[in-house]
Amino acid sequence: MADPNPEVSLSAEPLRRLSAADLGIDAQPAIQAHSSSVPDDPSLSTDDPVYRQVLGLLEEYGGVIFTGPPGTSKSWYAAKVADLLTEGDKHRRRFVQFHPSYQYEDFMQGYVPRPDRDGFLFKDRYFVDMCRTAEKNPDKRFVLVIDELSRGDPGRIFGEALTYVERSKRGLEVDLASGEVLIVPSNLVVLATMNPLDRGVDEVDAAFERRFAKIAMEPDREILEKRLEQNGVDEYLRRGLLNFFGRVNNYAEQTPQGAIGHTYFWNVTDQATLRSVWEHQLRFLIEKAYRLDPETRETLEAALQQLLEPPAEQDELDAAGGDVDLGSP
Numbered sequence: 001m002a003d004p005n006p007e008v009s010l011s012a013e014p015l016r017r018l019s020a021a022d023l024g025i026d027a028q029p030a031i032q033a034h035s036s037s038v039p040d041d042p043s044l045s046t047d048d049p050v051y052r053q054v055l056g057l058l059e060e061y062g063g064v065i066f067t068g069p070p071g072t073s074k075s076w077y078a079a080k081v082a083d084l085l086t087e088g089d090k091h092r093r094r095f096v097q098f099h100p101s102y103q104y105e106d107f108m109q110g111y112v113p114r115p116d117r118d119g120f121l122f123k124d125r126y127f128v129d130m131c132r133t134a135e136k137n138p139d140k141r142f143v144l145v146i147d148e149l150s151r152g153d154p155g156r157i158f159g160e161a162l163t164y165v166e167r168s169k170r171g172l173e174v175d176l177a178s179g180e181v182l183i184v185p186s187n188l189v190v191l192a193t194m195n196p197l198d199r200g201v202d203e204v205d206a207a208f209e210r211r212f213a214k215i216a217m218e219p220d221r222e223i224l225e226k227r228l229e230q231n232g233v234d235e236y237l238r239r240g241l242l243n244f245f246g247r248v249n250n251y252a253e254q255t256p257q258g259a260i261g262h263t264y265f266w267n268v269t270d271q272a273t274l275r276s277v278w279e280h281q282l283r284f285l286i287e288k289a290y291r292l293d294p295e296t297r298e299t300l301e302a303a304l305q306q307l308l309e310p311p312a313e314q315d316e317l318d319a320a321g322g323d324v325d326l327g328s329p
Helices: 049-057 074-085 126-136 154-165 201-208 221-230 235-251 271-289 294-307 314-319
Strands: 063-067 093-097 109-113 120-124 142-147 173-175 181-183 188-194 213-216
Touching (some): 049 074, 049 213, 063 074, 074 093, 074 142, 074 188, 093 126, 120 126, 126 142, 126 188, 154 173, 221 235, 235 271, 271 294
Parallel strands (some): 063 213, 093 142
Antiparallel strands (some): 109 120, 173 181
């Protein structure tokens, strides 16, 4: 009968450790997007012109608004600049998003449900909490990022603190609705994003024009060209797409709703991925922007469809001067 507990002889050779990657079971992100939420997205360089511009503006203003049409890297830059301003310390930056039902009680002070029992608890919310924390740490910079600023009513959301975000009024006492006193410290920076075509922009401008600087974020051909090269897009499609990009944004000078940002094409690698972007995003944007101008809409649709066809003969491409002939606006 065999010994049920035989002596096990261990080899002197070290055990080989296998990682998830070695076994082929490591998790890979399904979609790589141009966003600050991508784990391996590189940090922004301190020499970046937008970052340098923000630094200069913060000498005079309490915050900066990145304004521009969709897909122009507004949220990406706000997040990256916040990361640099706080030296990568996630405890010194916070992100909120305004929307039509966002209130003073969500942003300043209000009652929230108690987590462990019935009833409610009066609590400092995002802005007040950050002000108090920043005041206790005057040697460090804190950043609040507000996405979609124009989707809410800033006057109602900031309440009595709106005046005191101005650089010249930092450090003064603010009497809150609760009766408590608040100081908006000079080391708290507010970064915000907004689409200039949102319906609430007029109200935002009236409340913020003297207190915040603005940086225009526009569709950028150079950024798109560099990205398409990184994605390995072939020359025919790359040239044609850049030509289309320039053309559609030229039309947008007369119809601003039709502007298309470079990040719409961030994941384009070939005709199949471009077709997906067109069918699931761009065609709806163009239909909405030019619903009263069917001629322009049909022209742009035809130009994009041309890119989705098999490439023309190389001789024809060369004869056209190296660009796909998509006409002119």
